[in-house]
Amino acid sequence: MISDSITNASATAAPSAKDFGKKKRTNRSAKLKQSKLGLRREQWLSQVAMANKGDKEEIDSNRKPRSENPDQRDRPVENLDGLSREAEDNSGTHHHESFIESLSNSPNSILSGMNSIPNFSSSSSSGSGGSCSGNITEEEDPDDDGCLDDWEAIADALAADDDKHEKENPPESCEEHASIKQSASPRASVSGSNVAIRDVKPAMSRKQKSNQAWRPDDKLRPQGLPNLEKQRSFPVMNLHYSSVAVPSSCPICYEDLDLTDSNFLPCPCGFRLCLFCHKTICDGDGRCPGCRKPYERNTIKVEASVQGCGLTIRLARSSSMFCRS
Amino acid sequence: MMTPGGSGRFRPLPTAMYAGYSGTASSWVAKTSVSASGKRIQREMAELNVDPPADCSAGPKGDNLYHWIATIIGPSGTPYEGGIFFLDIIFPSDYPFKPPKLVFKTRIYHCNVDTAGNLSVDILRDSWSPALTITKVLQAIRSIFLKPEPYNPALPMIARLYLSDREKHDEVAKEWTLRFAK
Incomplete structure (x- = not known):
C-alpha cells in the first residue's frame, strides 16, 4: 500500500x-x-x-x-x-x-x-x-x-x-x-x-x-442473549479496550501486563493490576490497592449465571475469576 | 498454595521462588533474587536512587535485599531539626501484599514511636496497600515529624503532653534529638 x-x-x-x-x-x-x-x-x-x-x-x-x-x-x-x-x-x-x-x-x-x-x-x-x-x-x-x-x-x-x-x-x-x-x-x-x-x-x-462476547450495543447481537449487570458496574470497560492509558507493567509486582491483564479492570476506581497480584490480594484481605475498598464480590453471581448459559470470556476475565470462595 | 517465595508468578524456576526468605532477615537469600517481591524491591531501590524523597535515604543494609536501612533527617522547623534518625526496614517475603516493618534505631521522643522504635502509623498496619512504596512510607514518616498524630499514639504519655503542653513537649524532643540523633 x-x-x-x-x-x-x-x-x-x-x-x-x-x-x-x-x-x-x-x-x-x-x-x-x-x-x-x-x-x-x-x-x-x-x-x-x-x-x-x-x-x-x-x-x-x-x-x-x-x-x-x-x-x-x-x-x-x-x-x-x-x-x-x-x-x-x-x-x-x-x-x-x-x-x-x-x-x-x-x-x-x-x-x-x-x-x-x-x-x-x-x-x-x-x-x-x-x-x-x-x-x-x-x-x-x-x-x-x-x-x-x-x-x-x-x-x-x-x-x-x-x-x-x-x-x-x-x-x-x-x-x-x-x-x-x-x-x-x-x-x-x-x-x-x-x-x-x-x-x-x-x-x-x-x-x-x-471469541469476544457481544457488546450490548451491537446491532447484530442475537436477541436471545441475556443482558448482564456487568456492563453497568464497569462503565469504562469498553473505553479501556482501546485506551492508551493502560500501564505497561503491574504497579504491584512490576511484571509486564499481558493482553489479559491489560483488559482486566477489577475495581471501579480504575486501579489496574495483573491477575496474579489480584489473586494474591483476594486470597488475603481482598481490598483494592488503589482505593482500599474491598473488591466487589457480587461479580461472582454474574459469573455463575453466565456459566449456566455457556457465555463466557469477558466476564470470567473481568473480575471474579479468583474471587470464588 | 502460596510458597514461601510468596506472591510469585508461575515461572519455571525451582529455586528462585524461594529466594525471598523473610523471617528474621539475615538468613540465606539468593544473590540474584528473581521472585516477585525481589523484583519489586529492586525496582523500588532503583526508583529511590533516581528520585529520593526529601531528607530521606534508604538502601539495603548488606547484600540482603530484604533488609534495608534508612535515614531520615529531622525537618527544619521541628524539634527534630538536624537530627539523623536511622530506621531498619524489613521486607516480608510476600512484600507488596504485606507491609514492611520499620523500626527506629535512633531513639526519638515522638508520640507515634514507642520505646522499642516501633511506629504507630496506620499505613504500616491496617491501611497498608500494595500500591504503596517505601518512598511513600518514608515520606509518611517524615510527615509525622512535622505533624505528630497524637490520636493514634504509640506512647500515650507523650501524646498527652503534646496536646496539653506543646512547648514542653518540643523542648524534650529537642533535647532527645540533641542527645541521641546527632
Whole structure:
C-alpha cells in the first residue's frame, strides 16, 4: 500500500501521457491479461476471507490493502437495506477519503479505481505490487477503452460521485450502476456475488474475532442473549479496550501486563493490576490497592449465571475469576 | 498454595521462588533474587536512587535485599531539626501484599514511636496497600515529624503532653534529638 502510493505519486506527472501510448500497444495482449486477472481474482477472494476477519471498526485504512475500498463503498450501493450501512458509516467515509486521496494522487489508481468497482482484482494488484502501478492501463479490456480514453472526465465524475456519496447516499446508486455497466459487464455479475458473500461476512467476522462476547450495543447481537449487570458496574470497560492509558507493567509486582491483564479492570476506581497480584490480594484481605475498598464480590453471581448459559470470556476475565470462595 | 517465595508468578524456576526468605532477615537469600517481591524491591531501590524523597535515604543494609536501612533527617522547623534518625526496614517475603516493618534505631521522643522504635502509623498496619512504596512510607514518616498524630499514639504519655503542653513537649524532643540523633 505504501509502496503503491509512492510509486503512484512518482508516476503522476510523466507517465500519464505515456500510458496511453502503451495502452494502445498492449491491447493485443488483453486476452492474456484477462486470464491473469481471473487468477488474481481467485487469489484475492481467498485473501479477503483472511483480511476481512478484523472488526470493521478497527480497520485502519493505512494498513488494510486498498482492495477493501471498492468493496466498502460498493456494498451500500448494492444493497440498500440500511442496516449494515449504518454500522459502517464511519468506516465507509473513512475509506472514501482515502479513496479520493488516492484518486487525486495518480491517474493509475483512478483507472484501477474505475476498474475495480466491478472488478476487485485490478485494485488489489495495484495494491499488492508496486510494479503493477506503472502499467495498470494494460489491464483494461478492449471494450473499456471507449470510456477510459478520457479518464480525466471520469475521474472528475467519480470524485463528484464520492462527494455525493458522503452527503447523500442513495441517489448515486444509479450512477454507480451505470459505471458498472460501462466497464466490463461480465465482471459485474462476479462483483454482485461478491457483495452477496460480503454481506454475510460482518456477522461472521464479528463472531470469529477472538471469541469476544457481544457488546450490548451491537446491532447484530442475537436477541436471545441475556443482558448482564456487568456492563453497568464497569462503565469504562469498553473505553479501556482501546485506551492508551493502560500501564505497561503491574504497579504491584512490576511484571509486564499481558493482553489479559491489560483488559482486566477489577475495581471501579480504575486501579489496574495483573491477575496474579489480584489473586494474591483476594486470597488475603481482598481490598483494592488503589482505593482500599474491598473488591466487589457480587461479580461472582454474574459469573455463575453466565456459566449456566455457556457465555463466557469477558466476564470470567473481568473480575471474579479468583474471587470464588 | 502460596510458597514461601510468596506472591510469585508461575515461572519455571525451582529455586528462585524461594529466594525471598523473610523471617528474621539475615538468613540465606539468593544473590540474584528473581521472585516477585525481589523484583519489586529492586525496582523500588532503583526508583529511590533516581528520585529520593526529601531528607530521606534508604538502601539495603548488606547484600540482603530484604533488609534495608534508612535515614531520615529531622525537618527544619521541628524539634527534630538536624537530627539523623536511622530506621531498619524489613521486607516480608510476600512484600507488596504485606507491609514492611520499620523500626527506629535512633531513639526519638515522638508520640507515634514507642520505646522499642516501633511506629504507630496506620499505613504500616491496617491501611497498608500494595500500591504503596517505601518512598511513600518514608515520606509518611517524615510527615509525622512535622505533624505528630497524637490520636493514634504509640506512647500515650507523650501524646498527652503534646496536646496539653506543646512547648514542653518540643523542648524534650529537642533535647532527645540533641542527645541521641546527632
